[in-house]
Amino acid sequence: MELPRELRSLVNKSVALLGEIIRHELGDKGYQRIEKLRANMADIRDANSETTFSQLKKHYSELASLPKSEQHQIAHSFTLMLELMNACEHAYRSHRLTLRNRPKVPTGELPLAIVYVLTAHPTEARSPQNILVFHLLQNKLIEILDRAATQVDNPEAGYEIDFTKSEKEFLTHGLEIAWRTSIVRNRAPKVKDEAEHIYSLLFRDEVLFSLISKDDHSVPFYIRSWVGGDKDGHPGVDEKTLTQSLTLSRNKLLHVVIKELVSVRKTLELFSSPKLAKQITNLEKIAQKLKVLRVGDAKTVDSFKNSVLQLKTDYHKIIGAVHPCIIRLTQILHTFPGMVVPLELRESSDVLMSDPKKRKSLAIYKMLANIEKYSRGGDPRWYARGFIISMCESFEHIQTAAKFQKEIFKSVKISVIPLFENSKALTISDAIMTEMVNDKGFQKAAKDNWNNRVEMMVGYSDSSKEAGVLASRLAISEAIPRLEKVCEKAGLTPVFFHGSGGSTDRGGGSIEDQTAWWPKSALRLYKVTVQGEMIERSLATAAIAKRQVETIVDSAAKGLAKSFTPHKNNTVDEFAKKVSKKYRDSITSPEFLSVVEAATPYSYLSFLKIGSRPAKRTAQLTVSGLRAIPWVLCWTQTRVLFPTWWGVGTAWKDSTPAEKKSLAEAFKNDPVFTSYIKALAFTLAKIEINIWQMYLEESGLPKEQIKKSFQEFQTELDLTIKCYQEICGHKDLMWFRPWLGESIQLRSAMIHPLNLLQIVAKKTKDMHLLRVSVTGISSGMLTTG
Numbered sequence: 121m122e123l124p125r126e127l128r129s130l131v132n133k134s135v136a137l138l139g140e141i142i143r144h145e146l147g148d149k150g151y152q153r154i155e156k157l158r159a160n161m162a163d164i165r166d167a168n169s170e171t172t173f174s175q176l177k178k179h180y181s182e183l184a185s186l187p188k189s190e191q192h193q194i195a196h197s198f199t200l201m202l203e204l205m206n207a208c209e210h211a212y213r214s215h216r217l218t219l220r221n222r223p224k225v226p227t228g229e230l231p232l233a234i235v236y237v238l239t240a241h242p243t244e245a246r247s248p249q250n251i252l253v254f255h256l257l258q259n260k261l262i263e264i265l266d267r268a269a270t271q272v273d274n275p276e277a278g279y280e281i282d283f284t285k286s287e288k289e290f291l292t293h294g295l296e297i298a299w300r301t302s303i304v305r306n307r308a309p310k311v312k313d314e315a316e317h318i319y320s321l322l323f324r325d326e327v328l329f330s331l332i333s334k335d336d337h338s339v340p341f342y343i344r345s346w347v348g349g350d351k352d353g354h355p356g357v358d359e360k361t362l363t364q365s366l367t368l369s370r371n372k373l374l375h376v377v378i379k380e381l382v383s384v385r386k387t388l389e390l391f392s393s394p395k396l397a398k399q400i401t402n403l404e405k406i407a408q409k410l411k412v413l414r415v416g417d418a419k420t421v422d423s424f425k426n427s428v429l430q431l432k433t434d435y436h437k438i439i440g441a442v443h444p445c446i447i448r449l450t451q452i453l454h455t456f457p458g459m460v461v462p463l464e465l466r467e468s469s470d471v472l473m474s475d476p477k478k479r480k481s482l483a484i485y486k487m488l489a490n491i492e493k494y495s496r497g498g499d500p501r502w503y504a505r506g507f508i509i510s511m512c513e514s515f516e517h518i519q520t521a522a523k524f525q526k527e528i529f530k531s532v533k534i535s536v537i538p539l540f541e542n543s544k545a546l547t548i549s550d551a552i553m554t555e556m557v558n559d560k561g562f563q564k565a566a567k568d569n570w571n572n573r574v575e576m577m578v579g580y581s582d583s584s585k586e587a588g589v590l591a592s593r594l595a596i597s598e599a600i601p602r603l604e605k606v607c608e609k610a611g612l613t614p615v616f617f618h619g620s621g622g623s624t625d626r627g628g629g630s631i632e633d634q635t636a637w638w639p640k641s642a643l644r645l646y647k648v649t650v651q652g653e654m655i656e657r658s659l660a661t662a663a664i665a666k667r668q669v670e671t672i673v674d675s676a677a678k679g680l681a682k683s684f685t686p687h688k689n690n691t692v693d694e695f696a697k698k699v700s701k702k703y704r705d706s707i708t709s710p711e712f713l714s715v716v717e718a719a720t721p722y723s724y725l726s727f728l729k730i731g732s733r734p735a736k737r738t739a740q741l742t743v744s745g746l747r748a749i750p751w752v753l754c755w756t757q758t759r760v761l762f763p764t765w766w767g768v769g770t771a772w773k774d775s776t777p778a779e780k781k782s783l784a785e786a787f788k789n790d791p792v793f794t795s796y797i798k799a800l801a802f803t804l805a806k807i808e809i810n811i812w813q814m815y816l817e818e819s820g821l822p823k824e825q826i827k828k829s830f831q832e833f834q835t836e837l838d839l840t841i842k843c844y845q846e847i848c849g850h851k852d853l854m855w856f857r858p859w860l861g862e863s864i865q866l867r868s869a870m871i872h873p874l875n876l877l878q879i880v881a882k883k884t885k886d887m888h889l890l891r892v893s894v895t896g897i898s899s900g901m902l903t904t905g
Contacts, residue, residue, distance in 0.1 A: 122859040123866070125278030126268065127212045130261065133281050134204050134291065141295045142197050150190070154197050161869040173810040180814060180876045188886065195877045195889055198870065199303055199896030200295075205867060206902055207254050211261035214661040219269065225338050226677035234339055234672055235647040236331075237464055237617070238322065238655055239346040240314035246895055248317060249301045251656075257294045260287065262661065304891040311354075311361040315347045315368045319461065321655050323372040325379070326662035329448065331669060332455045339673050342455060344505050345369070346649070349463030351471075351484050352510045359486040362463065366494070366503060367413055369461035374407055377452060377459075380445040381407070384431075393438055399431045410459060418498025421459050428453060458495075458502025466508040466539070469517040472524070479524070488528045500533045501569075506617075508577055512538035513545050515555035522561065532565035537617060541579025543587055546595045549576070550602040557610035566612055573645075574607050577617040585751050588703035589764045590696045590796050594687065597637050597792045601686040604641045616642040619649050631668075633798055635675045637791035639684045643676040653902060687792045691782040695771050702767030715829050719812075719819040720754035721878070721894065727887050757897050758815050759808040759875065760833065765800055769839025772846075784847050798856065800844055805853045805864050806901070809837055811875045818879045871900035 143151035157179065164172050183191060264287055269275040283291065309317075322328060322343065331341050348365025351357045385400050406424045410417070432446050453459070467484040479485055491504045507525070509517050521536045538556075540549040556562050557574060566572055578599065583592035600616055607614035620634070635643060650658055659665050706712045716722055755762040775783070786793045812833060816826045845851055854861025878893035880886070 122862045124212070124859075126265065126275075126281060127208065129279075129281040130212060130265065131205055131208045133283060134208055134261070135201055137283075137288065137291055138197075138201055138204055138295055141292065141299055144296075145299055146193055150193060153190075154194055157194065157873055158198075158201075158870065161872050164872075165865060165869050169810055173813055176810055176814050176872065176876065177817075179873070180818070180879065183873070183876050184880050184883075188884075188889075191877055191880060191886070191889055192892070195874060195892045195896060196299070196303065198873050199892055199899060200298055202867065202870060202874075202896055202900040203250075203254055203298075204257070204295075205870075206899055207258040208261055209863075210657070210660040210664070211258050211265060214262050214663040215265035215269070217663040217667045218266070219275070226674055228677060229644075229680040230673060231339050231646050231676040231680070232644050233342060233646070234669060235342045235344060235645070236650045237344040237346060237647065238318045238461070239350070239649050239651050240309075240311075240318060246899075247302050247305050248313075248320075250298065250303050251317070253294060253298045253301055257291065257298070258660065260290050260294070263287075304888070304895050311348055311356050312364045312368070315345070315365040318345065318347060318655055319369050319372045321659050322461075323369075323376060324659075325376060327659050327665050328376065329451070330662040330666040332451050333448075339669075340454075341669060343461055344464050345461045346464050346466065349465040349487065349504065351487065352466045352468045352508075358483040359490045362465075362487045362490055363413060365463060366460045369456075370413065370459055371411060373452065373456060373459050373461075374410060377449060378404070378407055380449050380452075383445040384435075384443050387443060396431070396435060396438065399427065399434065403427050403431065413494050415493045416496045417494040418458065418496060418502060420497075421457075421502070422498055424459070425453050425457075458498065460503060462501070462503055462505040464506040464508055464537075465504055465534075466510055467521075468510045469512055469514075472509065472517060472520045479527075485524060485528070488524055488534075491534075492528050500529055504534050506535045506537045506575065508537045508539050510539045510541065510579075511545070512540060512552065513548065515552050515559075518552070518556050518562075519559075522565070531569065532561070533569050535570050535573075535575050536562075536565075537575045537577050539577040539579055539619070540599065541577075541582040541619070543583060543591070543595055546578070546583065546599045549599050550606050553603055553606045557607055557612055563610070563612075571613075572611075573613045573615050575615040575617055575647075576603055577619055579619040581619070581752070584763050586704075586707075587700045588767060589799065590768070591700040591703075593792055593796055594693065594696050597687045600642060601639050601684075604639050608641075614641045615645050615647065617647045617649075618642075630798075631671050632675050633795040635672075635679055636795055637687065638679060639686070640680055643679045646672055646676055653898070657902065687790060689782075689786050689790050689793070691779050692786050692790060692793050695775065695779070695783060698771035698774060699767035702770045703763075706766065711825070712829075715816070715819070715821065715825070716754065718821050719815045720758050721882070721890070722750075722754050724882065724887075724890055725750050725753075727890065753894075756901055757875075757878065757894060758812050759806070759871070759897075760812040761803045761807055764803040765807075765840050766836060768800065768843055769836045769841075772843035773839050780846065784849075787847050797844065797847060800840075801848075801853045801856070802860075804837075804841055804844060805861055806868070807837065808868060808872070808875075809834060811872060814876065815879060818883065867900055871897055874900070 139151065139155065142154060146154075160175065160179065164175050167175070183194070186194075264281065264283065267284075268279060268281055272279045331343070345365065348357065348361045348363075381400055381403055385397070388397050388400065403424065406420060406427065409420055410424065414420075428446070428449050432442055432450060435446060436442050456462075465484065465487060467482075471482065471484065474482070488504075488507075491500050494503055507521055509521050512518065518536055518538055522532045525532045525534060525536075538549070538552060540546050553574075553576065557566075562574070566574055578596045580592055580596065583595060587595070603616075604614050616638075618634075635646075657664075658668050752763065772780070783793075787797050788794070813830050816830050819826065821829075841853075844853065848855070852858070852861065854864070874893045874896040877889060878897070881890035881893055
């Protein structure tokens with residue numbers, strides 16, 4: 121048993137409490153049906169493949185025959201159970217972090233800054249009301265763990281959880297509300313909804329200050345957002361959504377600011393200081409003016425900042441020390457100089473290169489024009505920190521983005537950031553950047569406006585989608601050192617913006633494994649996207665948010681303290697080519713794509729109401745026409761997690777004994793390959809091949825095609841597991857993180873009923889059931905990746 125005793129106890133007691141709610145709401149008969157299904161799913165955890173599939177077929181038939189209302193009740197129940205498990209795990213993680221001593225600040229060189237770029241996740245399906253209820257439950261669970269730990273002599277030895285009467289009443293009430301609250305969105309979110317969601321997570325006082333306080337970690341921390349600025353392929357983004365996003369973050373910030381001013385005013389009530397009281401009143405008046413963004417907003421912001429600095433000086437003169445809330449205000453203004461979360465704008469290269477005569481009618485042009493209006497009297501970079509060019513494949517694309525800015529700002533104020541997101545772009549990226557850094561106009565922009573830095577973004581999702589995860593990571597790992605040399609030769613400091621997501625398919629993994637193969641330039645300024653579901657996880661509590669930053673600082677410091685050796689291993693490269701060939705051959709095969717269309721939720725993406733951005737670029741199913749994250753969603757929902765491992769088994773089978781020996785050595789010595797193999801283990805541990813078999817069996821495809829497809833998947837999976845075990849020398853997939861292996865095993869079978877109901881929903885075209893199943897499966901897969 122690897123999971124801590126108190127976590128197991130907390131989950132068991134909380135789920136039992138949910139069972140009582142289900143019995144109360146559905147009656148004994150409804151409760152017994154769900155409890156029996158849960159117990160049956162637990163029984164097949166260790167069954168062989170044949171028995172598991174037989175049991176799944178049996179339960180599928182039973183679920184398909186139930187009335188629609190009962191199908192919905194079962195989906196609702198299992199989804200709430202999985203969300204409750206997540207709340208327990210978040211609570212336990214936060215509780216443990218508060219008990220531990222703070223890690224020592226690393227000695228030696230530290231990163232110059234950490235930058236999170238928050239993005240809306242196109243597969244966030246939960247309703248805001250559902251998210252709020254579970255945050256409240258999570259906070260109570262933390263309190264319960266904190267209280268229980270004080271009542272035992274040795275918390276490290278583990279202990280049982282017992283709810284007090286008041287704790288049980290609170291949780292019961294919360295779970296009753298959760299039962300009555302819609303789990304899923306009843307309409308597709310708009311950009312404004314997505315902005316509201318991520319800012320509501322960020323601007324909880326305790327979370328915000330755990331990130332930006334220099335007392336908690338010694339590295340400056342900055343926050344940006346794509347929401348409202350990411351135009352690329354998004355018909356719902358324009359100058360209006362840009363203003364909405366900036367206004368939402370402004371008002372969230374003002375709410376925090378006004379609370380700090382109120383605290384200072386209450387202190388002033390303890391003694392008489394008309395001068396300081398007058399200054400507080402003036403700041404409150406300016407804050408009121410800032411609620412609406414207007415032309416010349418930056419001038420008002422500047423007035424507010426100067427007034428805060430004056431208050432700080434005068435308060436110190438009068439009192440002899442500075443009020444803690446005034447210090448917090450200065451921290452806010454340092455992190456958010458425009459009193460907004462600065463946006464990172466993005467547009468695709470093909471739009472930028474469209475008819476120059478129509479340039480001013482483009483949404484991205486109007487968005488930049490709005491930034492110019494608001495920033496008069498200040499700096500455009502207070503409102504927008506980057507102008508990202510997606511699908512950047514030539515220097516001309518970068519030049520065109522600069523022309524937009526010259527027309528609007530009279531100079532290239534905002535960093536132009538080429539996004540190298542596919543194999544071709546990564547291969548030629550150093551040639552493109554050589555032209556950029558040698559261009560006199562860009563050299564001047566870097567010197568005058570960009571702090572002598574030049575920024576580049578590397579994309580994981582699209583490169584993984586088109587070539588598989590291993591080829592993607594190798595391509596990025598080989599491109600970054602080349603780009604680093606190009607910039608340093610020109611006397612410019614490179615900044616690498618990593619567009620990675622939470623899942624391994626999108627570049628995710630532990631921070632330690634992700635950064636182990638980065639060169640020093642990528643560690644000195646750590647900048648990454650944090651996507652919707654990972655915002656939930658990374659910012660779940662102040663303790664978790666703080667620990668995440670401390671881990672980044674520690675990992676970066678370790679990387680900066682040692683010499684960097686670029687990836688150079690011909691055997692690994694050749695192995696990756698074999699993997700990629702198998703992967704590409706599959707995803708370009710019409711027969712394979714017909715399987716994707718029939719067996720996965722692909723055909724229903726537009727009905728899921730899970731994001732404001734269209735899921736597809738084209739009506740016809742092609743991998744290039746499908747956005748990367750929905751592509752991953754299809755494979756996560758069906759529990760087969762295709763992009764990470766497909767082709768590995770075939771490549772291993774075709775490798776010589778000498779090549780296999782070399783790959784085993786690379787696992788020990790090559791950080792890029794090591795991180796991939798660990799990601800592979802994580803993926804293999806989560807695959808449920810019999811669930812995928814169920815999707816195939818009920819897909820409506822010809823029987824011969826189903827049989828052929830499943831056999832190919834089963835063979836490839838068996839070969840891949842063999843590859844992993846022989847490379848690592850371990851039978852246990854999660855030998856390096858056993859507690860996670862147990863967590864995956866315990867919750868995996870609890871997701872099965874939702875998969876079966878999703879198959880039912882596809883057949884009956886029950887869109888509500890489909891949306892609930894997507895949400896439940898996503899919740900079930902969250903903590904395990």
